[in-house]
């Protein structure tokens with residue numbers, strides 16, 4: 001006897017995209033997630049839709065320009081109330097390099113709640129898939145009536161084929177507090193502040209565009225680009241996605257004033273083979289160094 005087997009189909013999760021005034025960099029990367037098999041969102045059971053009213057996951061690109069704001073909010077109001085919102089790239093997350101522009105009204109969280117942040121400028125397709133995967137987990141948890149839990153480690157895959165433009169790592173033990181990194185960071189992602197016994201460097205990954213300039217210009221190698229592309233995270237963890245370290249002060253060997261001594265890496269770059277005299281200079285503050293080198297002022 002022939003039995004008719006009824007086919008069961010699982011409805012795909014629908015992704016809807018809103019561009020709030022981006023440079024299109026993130027949109028091009030999103031195109032990869034529908035045009036390149038290796039990164040196709042279909043592998044996550046998703047497909048793109050042109051209809052805002054059927055959006056299960058909302059992907060937002062761009063820094064939210066003043067001009068686009070009303071249209072963005074109108075479209076957002078059309079999406080279902082239980083959609084999961086993903087901010088794609090540093091622009092919707094923090095405003096990125098455009099954040100001080102008169103034409104920008106973001107970050108997007110000013111106007112609507114965001115569930116997942118995928119920083120990057122632009123984020124790589126791997127990071128986009130990871131971010132969409134994160135959104136699906138949140139959606140599943142909400143449907144089950146439980147509180148979604150973010151990833152514990154925040155780490156991605158080391159050693160894949162495209163090591164450039166990934167998370168930054170900071171080694172405070174070789175930092176000399178020259179602040180060249182902050183100077184070259186057009187994204188304003190690096191901040192210094194005085195703390196008890198030293199200086200703190202904080203690098204905010206939600207603003208970093210992974211240009212690698214800080215690492216390139218750092219004279220001691222204190223900042224380096226890692227192969228960890230996975231930066232997607234629940235939006236609630238926005239302020240946890242930082243690289244931070246305290247650069248300790250040591251007393252000047254002449255007057256006792258607190259200073260950040262020159263790291264051996266810097267001496268090696270500057271002098272190749274530092275002499276004992278040069279070594280002595282590194283433990284002195286600028287004023288004592290001047291006295292040791294050319295004598296006391298006014299003499």
Ligand code: SF4
Pocket residue numbers: 174175176177178179180181182214217218219220221222223
């Ligand atoms: S991280 Fe490098 S560039 Fe930045 S302050 Fe330290 S030594 Fe200077």
Ligand code: SF4
Pocket residue numbers: 168181184185186187188189190203207208209210211212213214215
């Ligand atoms: S890689 Fe360094 S210089 Fe470039 S945006 Fe990030 S923190 Fe700034």
